[in-house]
Amino acid sequence: MKERFNRFMRGRYGADELSRFILVLFIVCIIANAFTRSNLFYAVSLGLLVVSYYRMFSRNHAARWAENQKYLSMKGRLLSKLGLTARQREQRKNYHIYHCPSCRQKIRIPRGKGRICITCPKCGHEFTKKS
Ligand SMILES: [Zn+2]
Known part of the structure; x- marks a missing residue:
């Protein structure tokens, strides 16, 4: 089973900082949905899950890498604007x-x-x- 999974994941992009961020958003939406029973949070969390799987199993490393870089630079700019960098x-x-x-x-x-x-x-x- 593990062998099959490894073969399946070969050549695929896997997880990065952006996927971790998407996962956190996903969890936030799930919790928000549990409290509000709002279809909006349910739909958004489903969308985030799809995006996160799509990125992890993607074979287009250049595009995923570029997305991650974009995310990192946006995060850096935001932290710096808020004065939160180390x-x-x-x-x-x-x-x-x-x-x-x-x-x-x-x-x-x-x-x-x-x-x-x-x-x-x-x-x-x-x-x-x-x-
Ligand atoms: Zn001056």
Whole structure:
């Protein structure tokens, strides 16, 4: 049985980050459906299941890979916009990020130095902030 499954999966794309995300969405929809008994969630969860199987058993690796890359870049952009990347969280612990009131340049100031006068490196505008 395992041998047959392995033969079946040979050359197929399998799971990636995007399939895991689709699986999570699927579970969310199943739970939402259980609570609301809404046909919408049922239909969406069915659709997600079909998409996820289609991607796993697909032989078109280039297309699936491109979809996954697209998903990863969208996820990266969203996390970065929300300030949730590991690097940004680390930065926030040690630095304040201010925007220059005159040119909107981002300026990184170490925390815990009291009130300081900041000179914008881009336009030279000076302003005072608590660090
Ligand atoms: Zn400036």
